[in-house]
Amino acid sequence: MIEAKHISKFFSIVNDDRTAEGFYALQSVSLSIAAGKIVSLLGPSGCGKSTFLEILGGLQAPSEGEVYINGVKVLEPLPSSRREMEIYRRKYRFLSPLVNGIFRNRPKHDIAMILQDYAVFPWMTALQNVTFTLKLRGIPRHEREAVAIRHLNRVGLGASLNKYPSQLSGGMRQRLALARALSVGPRIILMDEPFAAVDALTRERLQEDLLELLQSSGITIVLVTHDVEEAVYLSDEILVFSPSPGTVRNHLTIDIPRPRRRSDPELVRLQERILKLFQYDSEHASDYSI
Ligand SMILES: Nc1ncnc2c1ncn2[C@@H]1O[C@H](COP(=O)(O)OP(=O)(O)O)[C@@H](O)[C@H]1O
Numbered sequence: 001m002i003e004a005k006h007i008s009k010f011f012s013i014v015n016d017d018r019t020a021e022g023f024y025a026l027q028s029v030s031l032s033i034a035a036g037k038i039v040s041l042l043g044p045s046g047c048g049k050s051t052f053l054e055i056l057g058g059l060q061a062p063s064e065g066e067v068y069i070n071g072v073k074v075l076e077p078l079p080s081s082r083r084e085m086e087i088y089r090r091k092y093r094f095l096s097p098l099v100n101g102i103f104r105n106r107p108k109h110d111i112a113m114i115l116q117d118y119a120v121f122p123w124m125t126a127l128q129n130v131t132f133t134l135k136l137r138g139i140p141r142h143e144r145e146a147v148a149i150r151h152l153n154r155v156g157l158g159a160s161l162n163k164y165p166s167q168l169s170g171g172m173r174q175r176l177a178l179a180r181a182l183s184v185g186p187r188i189i190l191m192d193e194p195f196a197a198v199d200a201l202t203r204e205r206l207q208e209d210l211l212e213l214l215q216s217s218g219i220t221i222v223l224v225t226h227d228v229e230e231a232v233y234l235s236d237e238i239l240v241f242s243p244s245p246g247t248v249r250n251h252l253t254i255d256i257p258r259p260r261r262r263s264d265p266e267l268v269r270l271q272e273r274i275l276k277l278f279q280y281d282s283e284h285a286s287d288y289s290i
């Protein structure tokens with residue numbers, strides 16, 4: 001169970017003339033995600049989806065609010081006064097929130113993350129990408145290779161173990177990222193637009209692969225996407241974000257059983273409904289791109 005309570009994120013920017021200004025990229029986002037669900041965070045570019053996902057994973061601290069995973073706090077807002085700082089220091093004996101997020105909380109919560117563009121290390125082979133991740137998670141050396149090969153086989157990369165990412169197609173690279181995420185046996189996978197960079201046919205294939213790999217695994221998926229069709233096809237629930245500042249505008253539940261048909265009239269109707277929400281938002285906001 002993932003619970004986000006009143007998450008806000010304020011970014012300050014320093015202009016060229018050294019004046020400072022700031023804005024809320026997220027404002028009071030609250031949600032809860034039950035274990036084993038596929039939940040999409042859907043919205044146009046710039047509405048704070050990636051920021052929110054990183055806060056869920058503990059890679060960024062929120063400005064306000066808290067995230068709990070199975071009742072355990074992920075990261076709390078950074079201290080804003082000297083007094084708060086003292087309390088914070090005493091509570092967390094570490095150097096930076098980033099280090100805390102990666103080394104303290106993530107293994108504890110069994111989270112794996114697939115980021116959009118740099119999901120795999122280009123200087124490592126497919127096999128090395130997975131074994132390295134296993135090393136970071138403390139899997140003993142003699143087990144790493146077998147575990148890695150098993151997961152690479154699972155995603156259909158058994159014949160490409162020694163290839164570098166540049167020698168793989170976009171779809172294969174995403175499968176590698178998926179194998180790497182699955183190899184650590186996570187309970188939660190956070191994915192940031194994982195299929196955005198591949199062509200439409202490959203995307204559909206990867207979506208099928210994802211569903212197949214997840215079947216009865218109990219893994220919770222939080223998927224950031226700006227692709228309405230993808231969100232509707234894959235998700236149990238969709239949280240529609242709206243921009244400036246980013247908030248959850250609608251929370252939709254999709255009860256249609258799997259396997260689903262992409263052309264299912266109910267799914268198509270839902271897509272149209274969401275697109276109308278986007279349209280409404282864009283007419284009421286400036287500087288908007290999807
Ligand atoms: N580190 C940062 N400093 C300042 N502004 C940022 C930073 N990260 C993101 N932003 C801004 O916050 C807003 C939300 O960004 P992001 O979460 O990446 O949106 P999305 O993933 O929905 O496209 C954008 O306007 C973006 O420019």
Ligand SMILES: [Mg+2]
Nearest residue numbers: 049050051192
């Ligand atoms: Mg993003």
